[in-house]
Each structure stands twice: as C-alpha cells, then as structure tokens.
Amino acid sequence: MPAPLPASPNPLDRLWLTEAVRLREEHAGPLDDAEANRQARVQGGALPDLIEHRALWLARRDGLFDALRHWRQGAKLAGYALMLLALVTGAGLALATLGDGIRPVNVFWALGSLLGLNLLTLLGWLLGFLFAGDAGGALGRLWLWLSEKLARDARAVQLAPALLTVLEQRRLGRWLLGLGVHGLWLVAMSSALVTLLALLATRRYGFVWETTILGEGAFVSLTQALGVLPSLLGFSVPDMAQIRASGDLANGVESARQSWAGWLVGVVLIYGLLPRLLLALLCLWRWRRGRAQLRLDLQLPAYRLLRERLQPSSERLGVSDAAPAQLHAPSAGAQLDGSEGAVLVAIELDQSQPWPPKLPKTVADAGVLDDREQRRRLLEQLTRFPPQRLAIACDPRRSPDRGTLALIGELSRCAAQSRVWLLQPPAGEALDSHRLQDWHQALDSLGLPHSGSAPMTWLETGHD
Known part of the structure; x- marks a missing residue:
C-alpha cells in the first residue's frame, strides 16, 4: 500500500495533486490563484513545471496535502483489511476442503473447492483485461471505495478519480489494480497452501474419487494430466493402480495416501499460487516501467487555458477572481530562510x-x-x-x-x-x-x- 506523503512530493504525487486540483476546478469553478500563478512564474521552467508549481501551491493552501495523507492512510487500512480477509478466506477453504479426517476426501471435489473460485476470478480478470480494459475487477474497485471511506476527509473526494485519470494516460490503472488483485489472491492461495500442509501433517486423511456417469478412465487421464507439471518439481503423482483403487469407497489404500496428498499440494501450488505470483510480478514490472513515463497531458482544455496565465505573452490588467469565503493562514516565511533586507x-x-x-x-x-x-x-x-x-x-x-x-x-x-x-x-x-x-x-x-x-x-x- 502507498506510503505517507513526503514533505517533497515524488513525481507521481506531483501529477496526482495537479490532476486533483484540475478536477476540483472543473467541478467547483476556478480557484483564487493569483498568488499561486505569481509563485509559479517565479519558480520558472517549462509549462508543465509551471502548472505543477501552481497546483502544488494551491494544494498546500487548500489542504490537499493533508487530504492525500489521509487518503493514503485509508488506503493502507483498506489494504490490511483485504489482506486479512484473504488470509481467512484461504485458510477457510483448506479447512472446509479437508474436513476433520473422519470421512475420506473426494480429491476432485477438494480440487474444485481450492481452485474453482480462484480460476473463475482469474478468467474474469483476463476477459476484462482483453475486452473491457478493466483489470481492477471487483477487488480493485472495493479497495478504492474503502480507501475513500476510511480517509474520512471531504477534501479527498477528487483524489481517487484524479489517480485513475493520471494512470489512464498510459493505461497504468489496469496494472496497479491488477497488482492489488493478484497480490490478494496470492495471499489467499498461500494461506490455503500453508493450512493444507499443516492439516496433512497433523491428521490422517484418506482420498477417494466418486462418479455416477463418468468412467474411471476419465479420472485416470485427468489425474495424470494435472500431475505432469507438479511432477517436474518433485511432487508425487498416484500411479494408475492407486487411482483405480481410490475409486473404491470401501477400499482405503494406505500406500496411496501420501501420493494423493503430494499430488493435491502440487496441483494447488502450480495451478493456484504460481499463476497469481507470475501475474503479480508482471503487473509490478509494467507499473514501475510506466510510472517513470508519466507526464502531464497538456492537451486538456484546463491546462491549455493556464498557458496564457503562467506564460503570458504580455502583462495586462483585468478583473481578478472572486474573493474566497475564508482567508487562508499565511504561514509567513516558511520558504524564505536565508533572505536578507x-x-x-x-x-x-x-x-x-x-x-x-x-x-x-x-x-x-x-x-x-x-x-x-x-x-x-x-x-x-x-x-x-x-x-x-x-x-x-x-x-x-x-x-x-x-x-x-x-x-x-x-x-x-x-x-x-x-x-x-x-x-x-x-x-x-x-x-x-x-x-x-x-x-x-x-x-x-x-x-x-x-x-x-x-x-x-x-x-x-x-x-x-
């Protein structure tokens, strides 16, 4: 989750606050910015630098720095809450799947319980990524909603839309939210795998497969196919005789217990945890790469209008903006240490x-x-x-x-x-x-x- 806002904002925070100021002016009308424009012109630089100087001055004056800090704190709390939910969900899946060991475990029912929801949400993420351009999914939107609610700062209302607008410039929103989604599922599957190992190490489980309309050949083929990749990492795979013997509910084959346990752990690791880990790393790489390339979109109408005020071709008098309802505290001399006269x-x-x-x-x-x-x-x-x-x-x-x-x-x-x-x-x-x-x-x-x-x-x- 994001760290607290530093005293000197990093490039992403500068763009974020600049966009928040733009959205605020878009919804509430122009701000009283005469002093902000003057301070920006004194700082100098290219137009993007001037726009950022102006926005940061207004953000400090109007409390957006505090609002961003509160939003980050809310985002942290929301992230911790979702991580706790993922931990509990993963452990709950493993406990519900294996049970208390009194009854034998249906291996394919157990596999569906451990991987079914994970694979369905992964498929939904891929479809959204490819066709809808939405890679955040429900978890990503839930995190943004919780972040805003937990911030408890009315001034933070434009921060989440501003962040998404900045990230949409290079379609980074899908990678950031995707990182959060895959990270949470990685936590859930890790919790499930650890709980699974703990249960298998401390309880005695039997494994069976059951069917009414399918033959045993289908189960033999599916079990061996799913065990190919785990076997490359050293996980055990039941042989044909053990698979067939496990289809007899009255026949508990002692020699097959460890083979089925190793197969189940390997399949969960390879098909449940590993895809989320790889996708989380991919999202992290694309996020870091794209974040360094973010720039202000100077084609936006609000920024085009600022050009004349921040880089005027000639100085001329005019009617100033309406006076604010409340004066802002001066914070006199905060940036003037070392001046003389x-x-x-x-x-x-x-x-x-x-x-x-x-x-x-x-x-x-x-x-x-x-x-x-x-x-x-x-x-x-x-x-x-x-x-x-x-x-x-x-x-x-x-x-x-x-x-x-x-x-x-x-x-x-x-x-x-x-x-x-x-x-x-x-x-x-x-x-x-x-x-x-x-x-x-x-x-x-x-x-x-x-x-x-x-x-x-x-x-x-x-x-x-």
Whole structure:
C-alpha cells in the first residue's frame, strides 16, 4: 500500500495533486490563484513545471496535502483489511476442503473447492483485461471505495478519480489494480497452501474419487494430466493402480495416501499460487516501467487555458477572481530562510497620515499601495527578491475588510518575518476601540504579530 506523503512530493504525487486540483476546478469553478500563478512564474521552467508549481501551491493552501495523507492512510487500512480477509478466506477453504479426517476426501471435489473460485476470478480478470480494459475487477474497485471511506476527509473526494485519470494516460490503472488483485489472491492461495500442509501433517486423511456417469478412465487421464507439471518439481503423482483403487469407497489404500496428498499440494501450488505470483510480478514490472513515463497531458482544455496565465505573452490588467469565503493562514516565511533586507510598506493611507517616516538606511521604503497595479508590481518584486523582514503599516481607522486582509496575507508570505503596524491616529482624533478590536481579531486569525508602535528597531536589527 502507498506510503505517507513526503514533505517533497515524488513525481507521481506531483501529477496526482495537479490532476486533483484540475478536477476540483472543473467541478467547483476556478480557484483564487493569483498568488499561486505569481509563485509559479517565479519558480520558472517549462509549462508543465509551471502548472505543477501552481497546483502544488494551491494544494498546500487548500489542504490537499493533508487530504492525500489521509487518503493514503485509508488506503493502507483498506489494504490490511483485504489482506486479512484473504488470509481467512484461504485458510477457510483448506479447512472446509479437508474436513476433520473422519470421512475420506473426494480429491476432485477438494480440487474444485481450492481452485474453482480462484480460476473463475482469474478468467474474469483476463476477459476484462482483453475486452473491457478493466483489470481492477471487483477487488480493485472495493479497495478504492474503502480507501475513500476510511480517509474520512471531504477534501479527498477528487483524489481517487484524479489517480485513475493520471494512470489512464498510459493505461497504468489496469496494472496497479491488477497488482492489488493478484497480490490478494496470492495471499489467499498461500494461506490455503500453508493450512493444507499443516492439516496433512497433523491428521490422517484418506482420498477417494466418486462418479455416477463418468468412467474411471476419465479420472485416470485427468489425474495424470494435472500431475505432469507438479511432477517436474518433485511432487508425487498416484500411479494408475492407486487411482483405480481410490475409486473404491470401501477400499482405503494406505500406500496411496501420501501420493494423493503430494499430488493435491502440487496441483494447488502450480495451478493456484504460481499463476497469481507470475501475474503479480508482471503487473509490478509494467507499473514501475510506466510510472517513470508519466507526464502531464497538456492537451486538456484546463491546462491549455493556464498557458496564457503562467506564460503570458504580455502583462495586462483585468478583473481578478472572486474573493474566497475564508482567508487562508499565511504561514509567513516558511520558504524564505536565508533572505536578507528589510522593507516597510503602507496600505491605503489618507493625506492626514504623514508618510514616510524616518527610516534607517538599511530599511527600504516600498511606498503606499493604493491601486491594483501598485500591489501587483510590489508582490512580483517581493516574490522574486523576498526580504528578511517586512513591516506592513495600516490605518486602523479603516475597517479590516476582506480585500485588505487578503493583501496583508499575500505580503506576509513574501517575507521570512512579517509584522503589522497599526498606525496611531493624528493628534486630536480618537480611535474607535471596537474597530481596533476587529483589527486585532482579524490579524490574530492570520497569525501575524501586530502592535501600535513603530517597528523600526525590529526592521533594522531583527529584534526589539
């Protein structure tokens, strides 16, 4: 089963999350991605790299990384549950087939019980593989369904479809699900074989064959035909006399017991366990080979539309996407360790506020942001050259509206450390305490430190 998601996603996880973001936008509409696009352009690279950078940024912001980790945990639990079911099923088949040893075992009834369901499902897998393109079968779909249910994360709803969409690019879904199906049957047949050996080693069984409409010649021929391959591996095969003698219910031939036991074990191994092992290895080989060749499908309409936004032929202004219902926590400075410099910027100050204040030589003045073009230029610059410390000055006489808080959040993510400076009102003007409390609550929800005193010492030295 898949391992927990690493801090730096591997190529398959990157494609998986990128496709999950695409499906989410396809069903719920475009996401607020202005900052994601800007971060992707700063990372640079070819269009597939830009699309992945954008998607991973959105996935981190919107919690898809956590959802993928939960989905993997659910997939693990589902895999363990199915493996336990396979173990119990295999052991149950062997116990039901041989019984308690009081009555003789009908060898061909026992063979049908041990191999019948396995061979029927194998035939169904082959037919689905060849004609329907569905190699997962019921077990594969059951595993995906259980994985989603056990994840218990509403954000994981697009992960299973996204995985199948990515794998369908090179028809890898059939190999991955086929690996799971054959692996589970391999566990079941191994459990049956081990239980069979344990019962044969600790109990005394007699073996017979019974028929009403067939002659003994049919049983002799079938027994010898099935024993050809096991005999090559050293398993015993009853001779003609032992086979004929076993057809007499009243005649328990002692010498035939070990021959029938060896024949039964060999047939289960060769025709039950070995095909599943070989097919599981084939699926594993094709899965590993195809996984290394996975790429983004740039012909999808959603990715074609992203080309102009991530590799614009010219920069132009336009209407931004609708604001989200809830602001995202900034996680300020998480990727900016080692940057240098200090910057002071103000947001929408009126003429009554004297600006700029006297600044130390090591602190840069980014001016006052009043319109969208100024914001865009500054965000692009700070994203390319992130400062070590950033102070954001705000006028607390204004309401902390959603647009201002979103801008503060974007600015804070461009610096290793950020603070908000709530300016004092001009002399003779009182400050509304309720509005100031609203500012404090809003900034606390963003996780940003704030104060009403000038942070000049902090900007210059890094500490108060």
